[in-house]
Every structure is written in structure tokens, then in C-alpha cells.
Amino acid sequence: MTIRIGVIGTGAIGADHARRINQTLTGGKVVAVTDVNREQAEAVVDRLQLDAKVYDNGHDLIAAADVDAVLVTSWGPTHEEFVVAAIKAGKYVFCEKPLATTAQGCFNIVEAEQAAGKRLVQVGFMRPYDSGYRQLKACIDAGDIGEPLMIHAAHRNPTVPERYITEMAIHDTLIHELDVFRWLLNDDYKSAQVIFPRKTRYTHSQLADPQIVLLETVKGTRIDVEVFVNCQYGYDIQCSVVGEEGIANLPEPQSLLMRKGAKLSNEILMDWKDRFIAAYDVELQDFLDGCNAGQMRGASSWDGLAAAVAADACVKAQQTGQIEAIEMPPRPAFYA
Ligand SMILES: NC(=O)c1ccc[n+]([C@@H]2O[C@H](COP(=O)([O-])OP(=O)(O)OC[C@H]3O[C@@H](n4cnc5c(N)ncnc54)[C@H](O)[C@@H]3O)[C@@H](O)[C@H]2O)c1
Numbered sequence: 001m002t003i004r005i006g007v008i009g010t011g012a013i014g015a016d017h018a019r020r021i022n023q024t025l026t027g028g029k030v031v032a033v034t035d036v037n038r039e040q041a042e043a044v045v046d047r048l049q050l051d052a053k054v055y056d057n058g059h060d061l062i063a064a065a066d067v068d069a070v071l072v073t074s075w076g077p078t079h080e081e082f083v084v085a086a087i088k089a090g091k092y093v094f095c096e097k098p099l100a101t102t103a104q105g106c107f108n109i110v111e112a113e114q115a116a117g118k119r120l121v122q123v124g125f126m127r128p129y130d131s132g133y134r135q136l137k138a139c140i141d142a143g144d145i146g147e148p149l150m151i152h153a154a155h156r157n158p159t160v161p162e163r164y165i166t167e168m169a170i171h172d173t174l175i176h177e178l179d180v181f182r183w184l185l186n187d188d189y190k191s192a193q194v195i196f197p198r199k200t201r202y203t204h205s206q207l208a209d210p211q212i213v214l215l216e217t218v219k220g221t222r223i224d225v226e227v228f229v230n231c232q233y234g235y236d237i238q239c240s241v242v243g244e245e246g247i248a249n250l251p252e253p254q255s256l257l258m259r260k261g262a263k264l265s266n267e268i269l270m271d272w273k274d275r276f277i278a279a280y281d282v283e284l285q286d287f288l289d290g291c292n293a294g295q296m297r298g299a300s301s302w303d304g305l306a307a308a309v310a311a312d313a314c315v316k317a318q319q320t321g322q323i324e325a326i327e328m329p330p331r332p333a334f335y336a
């Protein structure tokens with residue numbers, strides 16, 4: 001069966017997901033779109049030659065009888081409202097990260113989903129679908145480096161838009177690490193601290209950049225993550241897991257090794273769209289297959305909540321400069 005999809009938010013990733021659903025993946029078709037910037041939604045329909053109706057707002061799109069499932073790809077602070085509405089309409093919903101920008105927002109979603117009595121939500125955490133992270137996890141799970149003791153990581157963007165401010169380094173950027181480390185280590189977080197080095201001259205007054213986030217897990221693994229979103233030189237994701245018997249590094253994306261002009265060089269990608277292109281494909285195919293099978297399989301609302309609980313503590317730590325506790329509520333059997 002072809003799942004008829006409605007897309008809320010046709011910006012960078014909304015348009016990219018619409019493209020992959022219609023041109024790359026199987027089992028889905030975009031039939032509806034909406035964006036507060038209607039002209040942009042219309043332009044995306046034209047550019048991708050979608051056979052899709054442009055709705056005035058997300059709620060009308062969710063209510064449409066010919067929309068089977070919804071993609072929420074609007075700005076983070078709008079996610080909760082649309083995800084809860086989709087759940088209440090009994091529709092499967094793929095929500096880009098963050099599930100909500102606060103833990104309370106995620107709680108509201110978790111409660112709505114439990115009231116619906118069925119998992120309806122997949123969160124857009126794509127790194128567990130990335131082949132490099134999968135290799136890293138297989139290595140850790142096989143015990144190849146012994147117990148993981150430390151992770152050194154970096155999340156670097158070349159630039160970010162002007163509306164990106166200090167706390168977005170946590171709930172818009174670090175949120176990927178907050179999800180993927182739980183999955184990699186099969187562990188939860190215990191505490192967080194944020195350290196601010198001197199600011200790059202490429203940032204603005206509302207954004208402290210870079211930042212270093214220090215995390216401790218329940219099992220005692222220590223993690224340091226550099227978040228640097230105006231690094232200029234590339235989109236660079238690093239992850240090095242230090243174990244008792246060895247170190248496992250996230251593989252670099254494949255690229256040509258060039259010998260030219262007395263230099264040996266590899267290209268560094270500039271865009272998240274290219275860095276994780278294969279992972280987004282597999283992730284969204286899993287969502288379409290899940291809709292068809294009547295069972296969501298990717299990151300759950302609970303995973304979205306777990307990342308948001310840690311993110312709230314990191315945002316607090318940005319403000320207090322202290323080590324802040326991260327306390328996860330008990331996991332309901334619904335999300336076992
Ligand atoms: N998984 C990933 O790697 C990844 C990559 C990029 C973005 N994202 C996430 O996707 C979301 C969108 O990011 P983006 O980079 O595409 O941003 P963007 O600014 O390019 O696009 C967002 C779009 O949402 C629209 N919008 C905002 N509020 C709306 C509302 N109430 N109703 C309808 N449309 C609305 C905006 O007009 C804009 O066109 C964010 O939550 C972001 O964190 C995830």
C-alpha cells in the first residue's frame with residue numbers, strides 16, 4: 001500500500017525528505033504540504049513536481065482524510081503541537097529532532113501516545129541508521145575494545161543561521177549526540193556540565209560558540225563533546241570511543257584521496273544533507289515500512305524524551321556553570 005504523506009514545514013529537511021519519499025524510497029507519496037511561508041511550500045511543490053495540495057496550516061493537513069501519515073519538519077518549538085495533533089488524529093508521525101525543545105513537551109507527547117494505546121511516533125534521530133555508527137556499535141557490543149570508559153566527540157557545522165542562539169547548541173545540535181550515545185553505550189545519563197572556551201569571531205552576541213559539554217553516564221562512562229557551529233571549514237562529526245582494550249573511531253565518510261600540487265588530501269563535506277544522506281534514506285524507508293506494517297520501529301517518543309531530559313540539564317548547566325544532575329523517570333512498559 002502507498003502511504004499518503006503530509007509534510008509540515010518545507011524548509012531544508014522538509015523538502016529533502018519530500019524528495020527522497022517521491023524519488024528514492026518506496027511505499028510512500030507526498031500528497032500534502034504546508035509551511036507558514038506558503039510561497040516556499042508552493043515552490044517546493046513546483047520544484048519537485050509533487051502531486052500535492054498546499055494547506056493553510058498544519059492542523060488542516062493533519063485532519064485531511066487523504067493524509068495517512070505526517071512528517072513534522074518545521075522548527076523545533078512547533079513540533080509538540082503538531083505531533084500531539086497527529087497522535088490524536090490516530091496518524092503515524094515522523095518528527096524531526098528535537099521531538100520537542102523541552103522535556104515537558106516530550107512528556108506531553110509520551111502521555112498522548114500512551115493514551116492512544118499504540119506507538120505512532122518515530123523521531124528523526126538518523127545516526128543509529130548510519131553505517132559508521134552501526135560499525136561502532138557492533139564493535140562495542142562484541143566487546144572488541146572491552147568496556148567503554150570514555151568518548152571524545154565533536155559536532156562541527158561550518159555556519160548556522162542568524163536565529164540560532166546559545167541554547168540551540170544543545171537542543172538543536174548536541175541532541176544528536178545525546179541520542180546516539182545512549183544507543184551506542186546502552187546507558188543513560190547522570191550529569192552534565194557546559195564549558196565555554198573563548199568565542200570565535202564568526203559568531204554573534206546571542207550565540208556562545210564553541211561549547212564543550214561534559215557528560216557522565218549511569219555506568220560511569222565520561223564523555224566530552226565539542227559543539228562548534230561556526231567552524232567554517234566543514235560539516236565534521238567525530239566520535240572516538242576509548243575502551244579498556246582499545247579505541248574505536250567513527251569512520252570518516254568515503255572520499256577520494258587526492259595527490260595534487262605537492263599535497264595529499266581528502267575532501268571534507270560541508271552539508272549535513274550529504275554527510276548523512278544514506279542514513280536519512282534508510283531511516284525514512286523504515287518509517288514508511290513501519291506505517292505499512294502497522295508498527296513503528298525507529299527512535300521512539302521515549303528516546304526523544306530521554307534526549308530532552310539530558311538537554312534540559314545541559315541548558316541549565318549553560319546558565320549555572322555547575323554540574324547538573326540528569327534524572328530519567330522510570331520507563332513505562334509501553335516503551336519496553
Ligand atoms: N536530522 C537532521 O540531521 C536534521 C537536519 C536538519 C534539520 N533538522 C530538524 O528539522 C527541523 C527543520 O529544520 P530545517 O533545517 O529544515 O529548517 P528550515 O528553517 O530550513 O525549515 C523549517 C521550515 O518550517 C517552517 N515552519 C516554521 N514554523 C511552522 C509552522 N508552525 N507550520 C508550518 N511550517 C512552519 C519554516 O517556514 C521553514 O520553511 C528542525 O527541527 C531541525 O532541527 C534535522
Ligand SMILES: O[C@H]1[C@H](O)[C@@H](O)[C@H](O)[C@@H](O)[C@H]1O
Pocket residue numbers: 157160172173176229272
Ligand atoms: O538542524 C541541524 C541538523 O540537525 C544537523 O544535523 C546539525 O549538525 C545542526 O547543528 C543542526 O542545526
